[in-house]
Every structure is written in structure tokens, then in C-alpha cells.
Amino acid sequence: DAKTTQPPSMDCAEGRAANLPCNHSTISGNEYVYWYRQIHSQGPQYIIHGLKNNETNEMASLIITEDRKSSTLILPHATLRDTAVYYCIVIPRGGGNKLTFGTGTQLKVEL
Amino acid sequence: GAVVSQHPSRVICKSGTSVKIECRSLDFQATTMFWYRQFPKQSLMLMATSNEGSKATYEQGVEKDKFLINHASLTLSTLTVTSAHPEDSSFYICSASPPGRGLVGGTEAFFGQGTRLTVV
Numbered sequence: 272d273a274k275t276t277q278p279p280s281m282d283c284a285e286g287r288a289a290n291l292p293c294n295h296s297t298i299s300g301n302e303y304v305y306w307y308r309q310i311h312s313q314g315p316q317y318i319i320h321g322l323k324n325n326e327t328n329e330m331a332s333l334i335i336t337e338d339r340k341s342s343t344l345i346l347p348h349a350t351l352r353d354t355a356v357y358y359c360i361v362i363p364r365g366g367g368n369k370l371t372f373g374t375g376t377q378l379k380v381e382l
Numbered sequence: 383g384a385v386v387s388q389h390p391s392r393v394i395c396k397s398g399t400s401v402k403i404e405c406r407s408l409d410f411q412a413t414t415m416f417w418y419r420q421f422p423k424q425s426l427m428l429m430a431t432s433n434e435g436s437k438a439t440y441e442q443g444v445e446k447d448k449f450l451i452n453h454a455s456l457t458l459s460t461l462t463v464t465s466a467h468p469e470d471s472s473f474y475i476c477s478a479s480p481p482g483r484g485l486v487g488g489t490e491a492f493f494g495q496g497t498r499l500t501v502v
Contacts, residue, residue, distance in 0.1 A: 312473070
């Protein structure tokens, strides 16, 4: 599976958009970009995934660059409850179950 | 959404004893479940794949005789930490995915709430 690179930490003011970047320059054509988050001392939670088109759901938006070498997860109006470690994971088509977690980005949302 | 439940959420045991952790898929059947371990300030590391009706598949470096996995039904997998030692203290998390959800690119994984094991 392709390796991902994320900044170790980010801060965001409550109510503002949180933009979390991820580099996956070695992604192959059949690999999807998945995002999960883990709130402290809880199990991870699925957020969103995509292949090449931008995606949006009730939790977030996912913007994937045209060359698919990077992506950005956007939380449009971050709240304190969004404070968590966010993981960007690249998974082959048909996968999604067996996950290799990197170090992720610790997002801290503050007042 | 699909629900995966772990029990217990916290357990403290004495060194040398065994501890069993249960992972249940509450509203779907799962032929495969996954067990992860997470040490403080580190990421999740996959330990093993639990297969219903057959032997588990362990990741490199994980002792299969120490971490016994049983997947006896389509909704239950158990992880038993045998002869636990303080270095086994960790956060253990299971995951499973409902089959045939129809998502393009596969299905998302659903995680239990985790079990905090402390060996004293």
C-alpha cells in the first residue's frame, strides 16, 4: 500500500474550517484515499473516502488533487469535539478493512 | 451505522494471569475481524486477522501462543492475552466491516471502543 505523510499536529479555532493535508505521492490507480479519526481513548471512526473526485458527506469534505498525489480533509466548521488524531490511509480497491495506520495529525480545536 | 462492541472497556490484571477481551458485531455478521494494539502516544498496530471458523493470521512479530484469537461465530471474536506481563499493558482495539455495503472502493471499518489493559 502507498505510504502517506501528514503533519504531526495542527491547531484550529472553533468555528473555523480545519484543513488537514496528506501526501500520498506513490498512490496507484486502484488505490483509494480513506480518512479516519481517533478521539482520545476511543476506537477510530471512519470519516470519508475517495478515488479522484472530491467527496462530501455530513462530516467532512475530501479534496483530491488532479494528479492524486495529495489530498485535503476539510472540516468546515470545527468544534471542540473534533479534537482528535486524523489518519489518512491509502487502500486498494475492494479493501478498506485491514488498515495500516501512520502517525496521523493531532488536530487541536481551541476556543 | 454498524456497531462493534468490545468488552471489557478496562481491565487490570496481575502479572502471569490471562485476560480475555471480546469483540462483537452487534447488527451485522463478520467473517473477518481485526485486532490492533496501541501503546501510549503511538499509532495503532495491526496484530492479527481473526477468521470465522479457521485459524487467525498473525502479523510479523506477534506471538500467536501469547495472543490467542478465537472467532467461533459470525458475531464474536475473542482475544486472550495469556500469561500477561506489564509490557502487555496497552489499548487493544478490534474492527469489523459489514459485507456488501456497496460502497465504491470497499467498505469502511467499524471499530470497537477499545479495551485498556493494565498488567500490574
